[in-house]
Amino acid sequence: MNDPLVIAGKTYASRLLVGTGKYKDFDETRLAVEASGAEIVTVAIRRTNIGQSEGEPSLLDYLPPSRYTYLPNTAGCYTADDAVRTLRLARELLDGHTLAKLEVLGDPTNLYPNMPETLKAAKELVRDGFDVMVYCSDDPIQARMLEDIGCAAVMPLASIIGSGMGILNPWNLRLIIDNARVPVLVDAGVGTASDAAIAMELGCDAVLMNSAISHARNPVLMASAMKKGVQAGREAFLAGRMPRKLYTAEPSSPLQGMIAPVARAA
Numbered sequence: 001m002n003d004p005l006v007i008a009g010k011t012y013a014s015r016l017l018v019g020t021g022k023y024k025d026f027d028e029t030r031l032a033v034e035a036s037g038a039e040i041v042t043v044a045i046r047r048t049n050i051g052q053s054e055g056e057p058s059l060l061d062y063l064p065p066s067r068y069t070y071l072p073n074t075a076g077c078y079t080a081d082d083a084v085r086t087l088r089l090a091r092e093l094l095d096g097h098t099l100a101k102l103e104v105l106g107d108p109t110n111l112y113p114n115m116p117e118t119l120k121a122a123k124e125l126v127r128d129g130f131d132v133m134v135y136c137s138d139d140p141i142q143a144r145m146l147e148d149i150g151c152a153a154v155m156p157l158a159s160i161i162g163s164g165m166g167i168l169n170p171w172n173l174r175l176i177i178d179n180a181r182v183p184v185l186v187d188a189g190v191g192t193a194s195d196a197a198i199a200m201e202l203g204c205d206a207v208l209m210n211s212a213i214s215h216a217r218n219p220v221l222m223a224s225a226m227k228k229g230v231q232a233g234r235e236a237f238l239a240g241r242m243p244r245k246l247y248t249a250e251p252s253s254p255l256q257g258m259i260a261p262v263a264r265a266a
C-alpha cells in the first residue's frame with residue numbers, strides 16, 4: 001500500500017519513529033531499529049555520541065545517516081535556552097541538518113513538558129530555520145499554538161515518558177488530530193503494540209517511542225511487534241471501523257437467503 005508519511009516535505013514509508021537510548025549497547029540499538037523498520041531515529045544529543053566525544057563509539061557508525069533520517073532531540077533540557085543551544089550543536093554535528101525534535105521538560109520526576117518554555121523555544125527555532133517536531137502536552141489549544149508558530153509536526157504524549165501507560169486521553173488526541181494541519185504523532189508513553197495500533201486507529205499520522213522497545217524483555221522482537229501494530233492501526237484507520245452498536249447487533253451469519261432445511265424423514 002502506498003501511503004507515505006510526509007514531514008517537512010520529505011516522504012517516509014514507515015510511520016514508526018524510534019528512539020536510540022536505553023539499549024544494552026549500540027549493537028542492540030541497531031538490531032532493534034532494523035527490526036522496527038523505522039526510517040527516522042531520534043537521538044538525545046546530550047546523552048549519545050554522534051561525534052561530540054572523539055574517540056568514543058559513535059551511533060553514526062551503527063545507524064548510518066545515509067540510511068536513516070536523524071532526529072536530534074533535546075532530552076534533558078529544562079529551559080528554552082538550553083533546548084535551542086542543544087539543537088544548534090546538533091545542526092553543526094549533522095552538517096546543517098534542520099529536522100529536530102524539541103522537548104522542554106518541566107519536572108524531573110515525571111518528565112512532563114513545560115509548555116511555556118516549549119512555545120518559546122519553538123518560536124526561536126522556527127525563526128532560525130529548523131523544522132521542529134515538538135513533544136507537547138495533549139492540550140488541543142497548545143497544539144494549535146505550536147502549529148501557528150510554524151512547527152513541522154506536533155507530538156502530544158500518550159502518557160508520560162517512560163511510563164508505558166499507553167493512551168490515557170484518546171479524546172484529547174482526537175481533538176488535536178481533527179483540527180491539525182500538520183502531522184500529529186503520539187510521542188511517549190506507549191507500552192505495547194496494541195497502544196501503537198490504537199494511536200494509529202485514532203488517526204495519528206505516526207508514533208514515536210523508545211522505552212517500550214528498549215525495556216522489553218526482547219527488544220528486537222518488540223520492535224518487530226511495534227512495526228506491525230503501527231501498520232495494522234493505520235490500515236484499520238484507513239479502512240474505517242464499523243460503528244459500535246450496543247443493542248442492534250446483527251448476527252455475523254444472517255439467516256436471510258439460506259435454503260430452508262429439508263424435513264427429516266420420520
Ligand SMILES: CC(=O)[C@@H](O)[C@H](O)COP(=O)(O)O
Pocket residue numbers: 018019020021042073075103135160161162163164187188189190208209210211212
Ligand atoms: C526517545 C524520546 O524522544 C523520548 O523522550 C520519547 O518521548 C519517547 O518516550 P517513551 O520512552 O515513553 O517511548
